[in-house]
Amino acid sequence: MNPSAHARNARHNLSLSFSSHGHDIELPVILLRGASPGQTLVVTAGVHGDEYEGVRAIFEITSQLDTAVMSGDLLCVPVCNPPAFWNVSRSSPLDNGNLARVFPGNSEGSPTEAIAWYIDRHILAHADFYIDLHSAGVRCLMPTMIGYESGDARAEAAANIFGAPVIWAHDTIPPGRTVSAARARGIPWLYTEARGAGRIHPDDLAVYRNGVCRLLQHLDILPGSPTPAAPTLRLHGDGNVDASITTSRKGFLIPEVDLLDTVTKGQTLGTLRGLYGEILETFTAPRDGVVALIHVCPLINSGDPLFLITGIRDQ
Ligand SMILES: [Zn+2]
Structure with a gap:
């Protein structure tokens, strides 16, 4: 996967395809290349197979953006764990793997470990900034929020413009996450959570969609200045x-x-x-x-x- 090999000022529907222990896996990849050069924002969703807000936000954002006004690229994987997604489950039915616990993965490992390896090497490696869109999944409720690591000024600034009602600062990030893989690469990152519970609340969808667009403005990939609403609550503590x-x-x-x-x-x-x-x-x-x-x-x-x-x- 080499985004720069694809034409500017165009949308490209791509895929990452590989085989792991007899299972053929294909990850959908949407690349929007701006007309002008600039930074690359990587957006992922569906790392857990029962979290849908981010999937739909990526569908809406990528269908509405005009690459002619973009300076830089938007690289998205709307469903990172297709076996879990089609199974309506947090973990993969192929190996019971939790994709958010096995990064940076292993190309020769289980299917879930192989997915992590391909996303890390072929997607995250291209990011100047990374955001992973999670939610509470079908069985839980969580606040609609943006999370970042305390002490990373780049991530904190981006969290403040995202526009989520809750901003959550974490002192520690356990290993194995998508975002820990991004940190290992020196890439600033954010992640989101939302109410979940097996449906997409329209307010949560709007927060995700508008937040990613503000992030694109913050990174100068889209023109304009982000103007978020102030958060209603700031939390500081463990989010594990x-x-x-x-x-x-x-x-x-x-x-x-x-x-x-x-x-x-x-x-x-x-x-x-x-x-x-x-x-x-x-x-x-x-x-x-x-x-x-x-x-x-x-x-x-x-x-x-x-x-x-x-x-x-x-x-
Ligand atoms: Zn999740």
Whole structure:
């Protein structure tokens, strides 16, 4: 994949095709080459197969932009994990792999590891700036937000113009993520989350679509100055969904808090019920903080993320 080999002032529908352990995998790649040279923004979605807001935002942005006014390139992969996407699942049905845990991947590894390797080498490698569009998936709720790594001034400036209602700064980024691969390449990055729950809320779609267009302006790929609304909330703390409160049981979850509620250590977050309605387990906040994830589907299986409490409310 070499974007510069394709003609300027045009849209190119490309693909990354490879075979892994007998599975043929084809990643859709949309390249918009501006009429003039400039920076390259890489946008990905569908890293988790049950997150749809970013997929649709990429469809809308790439169908509406005019390459004649662009200086630089927009390189998009709208569905990064097709096996999981067609299976309506976060992880791949081929190998149970979570694509956001295996970067920078391995071309000879499992299908999910091979996808990571191809995206890192053939897509991320071309980025001057990278944004990965996630959401809460079919079973969870998360705030509509833009996330960045504390201390990266380039990413913080871009997060501030994106226009998401919640801006979330993280001190640490665990390994294996798309964004950790970008960081290893020295590429500034952002990621998004949104309400999810198996549908595309029109407000979330607008935030993603307008935010990416503002990012294109911020990078001087599109003309004009970005004019975002001020965020309603700034969070600072861990955003690792793997660190969510979970359970070893099956059951029916009844939450007692809402998304973005401020909670105190020991406060009841919800209860897990058996099929007579009896309480099997009560979940409490492990710390003071803000509710950043709720498992919105009442049906709970062992290991599901139930609640995530993040750090401080800066304002
Ligand atoms: Zn995700």
